[in-house]
Amino acid sequence: MAAEREGWRAPNAAASGASAPGPAAAIEFRNVGLALGGRPILDDVSFTIGPGEFGCIIGASGSGKTTILRVAGGFLPPAGGTVQVGGKPVRGPSRDVAIVFQDYGRALLPWRDAYGNVSLALEAAGVPRRARRQRIESLLAAVGLKDHVRKFPAQLSGGMQQRLQIARCLAQEPRFLLMDEPFGALDALTRQALQDEILRLAAGRGMTVLFVTHDLEEALYLGDRVIALETDPGRVGRIVEVALPRPRDQLTTREHPEFLRLRRELFVLMRQHAG
């Protein structure tokens, strides 16, 4: 698996006309630059996430993490460089790409119950009512909300609301999942449960994930690859491959010598940069 990932490079995927899922189905930033309000925000950002890989971005506040997700999601065009998702240049938002935001409260419709919120993505895709029911129920079960189908967002805990947002994104059946500090506001135990859930769901569906966090340990726990940003302007400081066995485990993975080694390496890097 690691060897396959190492071997993945698809700079000419678009040129060769590749549009089907396969080796080209991943995320590539190449020499991306961006300025906002006359200020450079991203400088020469390059990285690749292989198909089915879990990529994490870490960096201090203001280093451009959310900006990178907005560019990958097609919401913000880069001023320079190229961005490809699934082997095709990003030209705008795509149904293949789903985004999970940190602020789950605002991402859900308060007047729709859990069922109705997940249904939204299927309605948008034109899935007939009868086909929707079974898919919605199995998605809500997959994120542990089987018993809360008729509850409204305000009746759900933060962790449940975030599960609901994830279910809604999965209903879209995206090949690419972009997540912006999705577990930042949750308590430690809920956060760990959702980390494991997202790993299971992503692996089960073969999704490529780009996950933003400022929690170094979370990035190492989840990722196949961690991209550490430096700030002002945002640029890639280091990219580390995380060769830790899967499935990951909250106890043994976090005690693994390689986990501790990488944590130290990235911690020193981030501290140097902060200082």
Ligand SMILES: Nc1ncnc2c1ncn2[C@@H]1O[C@H](COP(=O)(O)OP(=O)(O)OP(=O)(O)O)[C@@H](O)[C@H]1O
């Ligand atoms: N619309 C905008 N206009 C001008 N500057 C912006 C705009 N959006 C973001 N910025 C600036 O771009 C930089 C990167 O912002 P971004 O939101 O990507 O950082 P971040 O790494 O996600 O930070 P945080 O960890 O706080 O979420 C910041 O300095 C921010 O002030």
Ligand SMILES: [Mg+2]
């Ligand atoms: Mg951000």
